[in-house]
Amino acid sequence: MHQVGHAFTPHSHDSADKSDEALESSSRGMRVLAVSFAVLMVTAAAQGVIVAFSGSVALLGDTLHNLADALTAVPLAIAFSLGRRAATRRFTYGYGRAEDLAGIAIVLVIAASAGLAGYEAVRRLIEPQEVRALWWVAAAGVVGFLGNEWVARYRIRVGREIGSAALVADGLHARTDGFTSLAVLLGAGGAALGVPLADPVIGLLITAAICFVLRDAGREIYHRLMDAVDPGLVDRAERILAGTRGVERVGSVRLRWVGHALHAEVEIMVSHELSLVEAHAVAVEAEHRLIHDLPRLRAATVHADPDGPHDVDHHALLTSHR
Secondary structure, eight states: OOOTTTTTTTTEOOOOOHHHHHHHHHHHHHHHHHHHHHHHHHHHHHHHHHHHHOOOHHHHHHHHHHHHTTTTTTHHHHHHHHHTTTSSSSTTTTTTHHHHHHHHHHHHHHHHHHHHHHHHHHHHHHHHOOOOOOHHHHHHHHHHHHHHHHHHHHHHHHHHHTHHHHHHHHHHHHHHHHHHHHHHHHHHHHTTTTTTTHHHHHHHHHHHHHHHHHHHHHHHHHHHHTTTOHHHHHHHHHHHHHTTEEEEEEEEEEEEEETTEEEEEEEEEEEEEEEEHHHHHHHHHHHHHHHHHHHTEEEEEEEEEEEEEEEOTTTTTGGOOO
C-alpha cells in the first residue's frame, strides 16, 4: 500500500555512486587548494628575497599581496570540508552553501585588491620612487605572474569540472594577482628606459583589469546565491524527461546548485489510465535517467501528475495557494 500511495508524491533516488562522486569532487577541490597554496607561498618567498636587496616598494606590495591571496585558500578549504558533512534535520540540503559564502569572501578580497592596486598607483604618481636592481625586480614580476597564472588556470579548470563557482572565483582572483605582478615587470621596464611614471600608469591600467575580473567573479557568485543555472541545463533536463518512456508531457523543471552539486525538482505528466504502480515506475525511470544523464546532478525529486481526463483539474484544491 505504501508503494502505491507513493506513486503521485515526490520521491528521491539516493545513489551511492553520486555520493562517492560528490566526495571525490570535494577531494579534488582540496587538492587544488593545497597545491595552489604551496605554489603561491613559494612565489611570495622568491619575491621576498628580491625585495630585501632591491628596495622596491611596488614589489613589496605585490609580495604581500600574493602572500595574503594564498591565504584565501583557507576559507575555501573550510567550505569544502563543511560540504562533506552529511545533511541534518536542520540543514536538510547539507552544507554545500558554505562554498558560496566562501565565494563572497573571495570577491571581497578581489575588490580589496583593486582598491589597493589603485591606491598604490595613484600614490606613486604623486610620489615617484627610485628602484634598484631593476633586472631582479623584473624577474620577480615574471615569477609572480607565472605562479599566479598557473594557479589561476588550475583552479578555474578544476572548478568548472566539479561545478564549484567559489573555486572558479578564486582562480579569477589568482589571475588578477598575476596582472599585478606583471605591472611590476612593466613598471621596472619603464624605469629602465627613463620613464619613472610608467610604473604607476601601468598600475592604473592593471587596476581597471582587476575591476573587470571582479565583475565576472561577482556575477558568478551572485548567480549561485540566487539559484541561477545555465538555461542549457534546463533544456537538457527537459529533453531527458521527454525521452523517458511513459512521460506524456513535461511540467515545471527547477534546478539549483548547492555548493558544487546540482539538485532537481521536476513535474511530469503520465497517462491517467496508468495504475499507481505503473505511474510510479515511470517516475522512477525519469528520475534515474536524470541522475545519470545530467552532469553533476546529485539528487532529483520527481512528481508525477495524471494527464487527463481533460475536464478534470487535479490541482483544484491548491489553486488558491499558487
